[in-house]
Amino acid sequence: MRFRKAKEFVIERLIYLSGFMSIVFVVLIFAFLLKEGLSMFWRVPISDFLFARNWYPISDPPQFGILPLILGSIFVTAGAGVISIPIGIGSALFIAEIAPRRTKEVLKAGIELLAAIPSVVIGFIGMVTLVPLIKNLFDLSTGLTALTGSITLAFMAMPTIVSIAEDAITAVPRQYREAAVAMGATKWQTTWRIVAYAARPGMVAAIMLGIGRVIGETMAVMMVTGNAALIPHSMLQPVRTLTATIAAEMGETVQGGEHYAALFAIGIVLFIVTFLINGVADVYLHKTKK
Amino acid sequence: MDKHVIETRQLSLFYGAFQALTNIDLNIGERRITALIGPSGCGKSTLVRVFNRMNDLIEGVSVTGSVVVQGENIYKPDTDLITLRRKVGMVFQRPNPFPLSVYKNITFGLEIHRKGSNVEFPNIVEQSLRNVLLWDDLKDRLEDSAMRLTLEQQQRLCIARVLAMKPQIILMDEPCSALDPIATLKIEELMQQLKKEYTIVIVTHNMQQAARASDFTAFLYLGQVIEYGETKRIFAAPTEKQTEDYITGRFG
Numbered sequence A: 001m002r003f004r005k006a007k008e009f010v011i012e013r014l015i016y017l018s019g020f021m022s023i024v025f026v027v028l029i030f031a032f033l034l035k036e037g038l039s040m041f042w043r044v045p046i047s048d049f050l051f052a053r054n055w056y057p058i059s060d061p062p063q064f065g066i067l068p069l070i071l072g073s074i075f076v077t078a079g080a081g082v083i084s085i086p087i088g089i090g091s092a093l094f095i096a097e098i099a100p101r102r103t104k105e106v107l108k109a110g111i112e113l114l115a116a117i118p119s120v121v122i123g124f125i126g127m128v129t130l131v132p133l134i135k136n137l138f139d140l141s142t143g144l145t146a147l148t149g150s151i152t153l154a155f156m157a158m159p160t161i162v163s164i165a166e167d168a169i170t171a172v173p174r175q176y177r178e179a180a181v182a183m184g185a186t187k188w189q190t191t192w193r194i195v196a197y198a199a200r201p202g203m204v205a206a207i208m209l210g211i212g213r214v215i216g217e218t219m220a221v222m223m224v225t226g227n228a229a230l231i232p233h234s235m236l237q238p239v240r241t242l243t244a245t246i247a248a249e250m251g252e253t254v255q256g257g258e259h260y261a262a263l264f265a266i267g268i269v270l271f272i273v274t275f276l277i278n279g280v281a282d283v284y285l286h287k288t289k290k
Numbered sequence B: 001m002d003k004h005v006i007e008t009r010q011l012s013l014f015y016g017a018f019q020a021l022t023n024i025d026l027n028i029g030e031r032r033i034t035a036l037i038g039p040s041g042c043g044k045s046t047l048v049r050v051f052n053r054m055n056d057l058i059e060g061v062s063v064t065g066s067v068v069v070q071g072e073n074i075y076k077p078d079t080d081l082i083t084l085r086r087k088v089g090m091v092f093q094r095p096n097p098f099p100l101s102v103y104k105n106i107t108f109g110l111e112i113h114r115k116g117s118n119v120e121f122p123n124i125v126e127q128s129l130r131n132v133l134l135w136d137d138l139k140d141r142l143e144d145s146a147m148r149l150t151l152e153q154q155q156r157l158c159i160a161r162v163l164a165m166k167p168q169i170i171l172m173d174e175p176c177s178a179l180d181p182i183a184t185l186k187i188e189e190l191m192q193q194l195k196k197e198y199t200i201v202i203v204t205h206n207m208q209q210a211a212r213a214s215d216f217t218a219f220l221y222l223g224q225v226i227e228y229g230e231t232k233r234i235f236a237a238p239t240e241k242q243t244e245d246y247i248t249g250r251f252g
Helices: A002-037 A046-051 A067-098 A101-116 A119-137 A146-170 A174-182 A187-198 A200-216 A219-224 A242-252 A258-289 B044-048 B081-087 B102-112 B118-131 B151-163 B181-194 B207-213 B231-236 B241-247
Strands: B004-015 B018-029 B033-037 B061-069 B088-091 B169-173 B199-203 B216-221 B224-230
Touching (some): A002 A258, A046 A067, A067 A101, A067 A187, A067 A200, A067 A242, A101 A146, A187 A200, A187 B102, A200 A258, A242 A258, B018 B044, B018 B199, B018 B224, B033 B207, B081 B088, B102 B151, B118 B151, B151 B181, B199 B207, B216 B231, B224 B231
Parallel strands (some): B033 B216
């Protein structure tokens, strides 16, 4: 009896501990980022770091302004959003509401497969197909542009958006649909005015998580955007994102050096942005459940 | 008997290979409350969903025979389901208001049928809520979500939402089964008010409700109408043995 109680106690604590660990890891990672990156802000004020226009980390004296990188990330992310949100929500509505069962199964399997493609493969395909296409289509000197990055990343945001939005739409109670149809609503009126409306919080969450994935994506975007740390003026110019900067330059830095700290400071910025986006998504996901 | 608004002739319905209704001949009188009773699975819900063709939503349903609603066979291939469902409203077993405001729940039908202009909406909303005796409770809460109302209020709202479309027939599929006895009585009172203007077909598993609230009663068993007639007579002197067994509680 006593042994059994002790066993219960130990197991309970272990499970409690493993649940707790995920939070501990996040805190540790953030602490590590702060430890390595915060020294940057003793050297360069935060406002200069965020809004100065030049990123020349290895010139003398170095310049650490990440505005071009922030804009690069914003351009690529916004572009990917414009492409993937309408298509993603549309296909979620199609899969959940319109597609016959067989089609639905096939499409859902396809979406899952799309999610499983490693980003480097998507980047590679983008590099050999999209880059020349964009170059010729717009008659540019290079096809490595923000637009190319947006299209590539749209493929990566899509599975997240579709599968989460589809779950939200499917979770809308049947009675709503029945009521609308019984009142003489057409399929489209039912889907758009009632079902999509009821699933709105879930769809917002889906979009946020999709966008979160785009902001954090590194490999694919590095392969197709050209990586020029310049302030972009159009979607048809090369850009460099925050993530690509860290990945591309980390190997060349001296541990503990100024450049090293600057890259960690970028990491802090990214961490905060994705944290906020996931936070918003989470708020909306909980709204759906109520 | 009075004018018939619904007439079925040799109506049979199949879910795939399973026959749920067999050769139903039923005349439903105008501005009367007609109750469909019978044990679970007897086909009463299926039958009521024939009248607005809600069974179409289920895969593999096929129907033979004819169903004439106000002079038109609604199973003709060119039937306009949207008009049909505006004329034949439906109230469901569980209150199912939309997750919208009280006001929008009522204007939804008006918007999809482009009935009346937006200027008239407030009047129609008020009138519909008055008809179901909700106006005094809800006139200051029109912008509240309908999900926050009590179940009884939700069910009344669902009726109001149907009334706003000015239907001629209201189908009720066990409309009180989610409500407590007092709310049930109130909904039954409301039905007595409504029958002055509307034809009502109600499915109920509650025989007291059928006896109290309806003018005509049809007893269904295994997909067939066993007996149909004035409620008073059906409950006082059923001619069929099965009807008598059912209403005296010997089975079902």
